[in-house]
Amino acid sequence: MAKRKAATTEDAPSGDAGEMAPTDSVYLGKSVKPEFIYLRLANRHGLITGATGTGKTVTLQGLAEGFSDQGVAVFCADVKSDLSGLAEAGEAKPWIEARAKEIGFKNEFKGYPVIFWDLFGEQGTPIRSTISEMGPLLLSRLMDLSEAQEGVLNIAFKIAEEEKLALIDLKDLQALLENLAARADTLTTKYGNITKASVGSIQRSLLVLEQQGGAHFFGEPVLDIEDLMRTNPEGQGYIGILAAQKLMDSPRLYATFLLFLLSELFEKLPEVGDPEKPKLVFFFDEAHLLFKDAPKALLQKVEQVVRLIRSKGVGVYFVTQNPLDVPDTVSSQLGNRVQHALRAFTPLEQKAVKAAATTFRANPAFNTEKAIMELGVGEALVSTLDAKGQPTVVERTLIHPPNSRVGPITDAERKAIIAESPVAGVYDKRLERESASEILEKRAEDEVATQDSKPDVQKAGTAKEDSGGGMFDWILGTGSRRRLTGGQKVAREMTRRTGDEIGAAIGKSIGGKTGESLGRSVFRSIIGGFLKR
Template structure:
């Protein structure tokens, strides 16, 4: 039913309870971002699925997270089921055709998809501080570490690079502190402990090389469809801070890498951020400001960002104001917070005189939603009570065997499977430490063999014959007189009586103190 310039979302309900008017999302406003909200089990995942299908068919690559594994079915052709067919008939979707979509599976842990990696340098001190929940003082130390790495040409690729650099700046704290500020060992120790926790949570799988190339998530097929990149996030959700930080990093990378395109006819990429509340939970203001900045500016790069979450209150107002396309599924209104969420959601829509928006939100059935998208000149459409179209692909997860087959046949198969560990900060600092140790050993050896003790006993200088009378290879120093003082004669007599080299050293020490008395 959709035209070439739009995505068919569903059909809106008329006063007589029939669904006739098609609700569509115009592709030229697809980069104006969006919001999909609703309580658990109200149909958010299906809405995400049909939007991803629509963008893919329009030639727009998609990146989305699969929290429960249900979204993986988008890679397989759909199957006719009674409730799906009934919904298609209700919205007059004729013909209701089934289709499979080009999917690339990704997984930070490399288990259910191709590994995704980023380097420590790409992540940067701000996002790392957010990831490890560092204090302001600890974040300052981390910023100094990155500055030192830049100055000294130390590549920060994986976790051991950062760990070794932190140990290095702790040893040089006095030297570095005069330039950049105080570096305390407790702060460095706290960061190292946080890195250890992050490593145990799987961070060592994420940081390293080969790093993800942005071009690999912006692929299109030969028939012109956009690839749908599905991130396996069921295990990743065990560490929600890593999940949120990774997606924020990916958004930041897109913003920095992609060129300005203004307002294209369709987006260059659409990014679905599921469980979006994890991005903002306990986030410091600087992180929220960063999200707001990226969302505001990335539109001109041709990237659309769609937040998917249960409650519109999960998204800060500064970000919420920039989301033009909205799909609101049912909300419960039993607690004061839920009632506030319903009111907030209703107030963000352009009112429809045919129904009360706040009341409708609590009465929506599964698969129904209030929909408002941007119309001509970017003006929000009047909110409509809409029955969401059924998906063309499979509803539900695929089998492990089907997933593995798709991974093996993927266009990026083999590119990211093996970790590359090239020379970086860890190896360079280790090499410097070995060179310094070797130089110290050589200096110590020279001091022990050729430097002497720094003082001599009269008649036993470094160039004098050995006490035993054996020639050491040095010519004797000419003497002005053959006469010896009483002290020199006594000293020689005692030294001759000591046979071992250890005894000689001991006697020299004892008699040296006697010499000073003369």
């Protein structure tokens, strides 16, 4: 096998990345030539794959730095807390100096403008959205609902829209589902079958979602996506870092949230065609969580978003261990590829290596499939789009070392950065306004108040119709098993007392206490035993 030619200081361009690659690009590293991604083609998306410990995080870190320096905002999830180091300047280490020398790269150690985000509001600025904005499709995915349950959830959203019920947080959806169950008989004829079993299953799923932290995410104020695309006064793009260590305990929430963000960007950003550089580059780490066990409708949505969001000026880069994690319909749209080493000890791993090799434009200088298993740490097979938008021949490439810190920052450093963030104080305090739960509660109270305010005569007529009996049934409340109104309770007590008086009168003719007791018993037997103490 022909090995990759070692890039030495003598035969490599000298200076920093700007001298090693075109100025309108982001530098990746060096093979037999500089490897880079053209800014105007960065919105054609990308894929970064490789086994654990092969250098994917450092590759992502270097790309984030490059895009930021070019004025492009970045959003990425920090699964292991390593990416937090982007906020602080790096330092010379033996491996950094050795790699930089080999590829002729000059490090400019510095920190980058960073905004820390956190769904739980613990390690960054809180991110929230509403139930309405999430929509029934993503919520169904989030709660792993069946087809029948998803149908009921769609009906709930339809009724909320028609009745102007704002669905903001989980308690709003809970209240609406309870209301649907109570009105199921009348709603079914118009909207379709609404079973209490399906409603109950959705409510149980909501409880699970709440325990996983969903209550933190749903609420207001809602994230303004423009805050993901900020630049600092020096023209650098802000790097949004989502604290995902705790979030990874709820992998479905993590994947659904990132897909929700992509959908929001797709729906709210205007069409810009092919800009000179992206507005935002979105790194989707642990991408396999998005596609694992995903229903067909969700996969179609992901494919649509990836295919069309590039015209909104957004580039999406999936990061995962196995290239087979990304479906072919999505993978075919990823133009810029970085493949770190894969291991092939099992048949499935061997299949992954072959699949990865076939996605590259072959290089006659080496066997791509074999090279994937021989790559060292920090080395990758790279193929990007050339000036004409065509994939370049794959090359074995040494990835350049980052300028920022490799590894996590301290808690004190994180707190200081959060306090100085351009969004500090904007999303910290949770807002409360009237929404579905309050509206439905008030509606129920008004119905009770209206019923209680009716005259007793009107209530008597209603009770008579309901029970099928007459005034006697109304007085005793025996026509049907229902809650007595205030008037009925008074009437019943008066009748009870009257019965006691009549019984006492009968008893006098018999004489003594025994006579009075016997008199009351006789009266109760006469009226059928309805008066009970």
